[in-house]
Amino acid sequence: MSNNSAANSSLVIAQKAVKQLRLEASVRRIKVSQAAAELKTFCLQNAHKDPLLTGVPSSDNPFRPPKSCVLL
């Protein structure tokens, strides 16, 4: 491979990098206050549906066999 084509491929790589950065720079951003508030709201609104957070009563826990009484 000649020196020229090595230089050309570096150029192509650099052009792609600039193109990608232009794309990422153009992203529409919302304010952190809004983003953070919405994350907080999601957590709080779904808290009651989160078994690892609320705890699971053994009667509803599929991983825990219910204690049964054996009548002899």
Place this chain on the structure above:
Amino acid sequence: MGEMEQLRKEADSLKDQITAARKAVQDSTLQEAAASITVVGRVQLKTRKTLRGHLAKIYAMHWSTDSKLCVSASQDGKLIVWDSITTNKVNAIPLKSSWVMTCAYAPSGNLVACGGLDNMCSIYNLKGKDGNVKVMRELAAHTGYLSCCRFLSDSEIITSSGDCTCVLWDIETGTQKTVFAGHQGDCMSLAVSPDFKFFISGACDFTAKLWDIREASCRQTFGGHESDINAIGFFPNGNAVITGSDDATCKLYDLRADQELITYQDSGIMCGVTSLAPSVSGRLLLAGYDDFNVNIWDALKAERVGVLAGHDNRVSCIGVSSDGMACCTGSWDSFLKIWN
């Protein structure tokens, strides 16, 4: 000025532009937004089941969408599908290559996939006619190890590789539909967004990238970590990304604000993060570390609220079931544990 020099200048200028644009929307912090809420009380999960059967280190596990079955991959050369409630082995699939690093369960429950140092992603049909589980497809094209794979459906799967790329495959034809190139280091982990339109990848170039699957483009790149990103996941509403790194921290990046909102770190934690999974509300972040423990973080307050101590070696993988009822950890000690 030569063209290379010009391009270099333009790249630097664009990077400064991005930094400035991120700062311009930084009117607050997650700490401020969460100031009025109290830290969750101590979370004490107990081991409910121990899945025994692998004979070597477990490298990966993935829940089925039914929240009952799960698949694990071990360097004993087996993929095991477990019924996590009965602890029975539903399938024990012998692999051609024992150097497996990842496994995945298709949302339909029909297929599982795995791959590793063989550079391939092998797809297995669990619901074959004669009841035998066979290799359905071998997806070969990566020039580096397969670090992670996740199904979009029974016909499409996304893989991440040590060759620094991620690939979207057509399982039917066994061909690459899209190659996602851009990372400057091994891709270690990937996660698909809840709406299946995007995926995120974490790599050894210390960055996480958000990719638009159909547009085949990288939308955003997130930096800040000081070492390899080993684990990555979406916050349950799809608007944020959580990463875990060898720098001993986890970070939360908001996609719409295009920046890091918080870091989960503790001066007492000095070892790398290997795996992570949020609980279904996003409030808890469970992260596995090299020191054999799983730390449970209050995701909004960035405080540690619990520890899962039970493995005798590194926790290599972790997953929370879709219904949020349980967390599964897999370890180099060859066991999987189900906690809630």
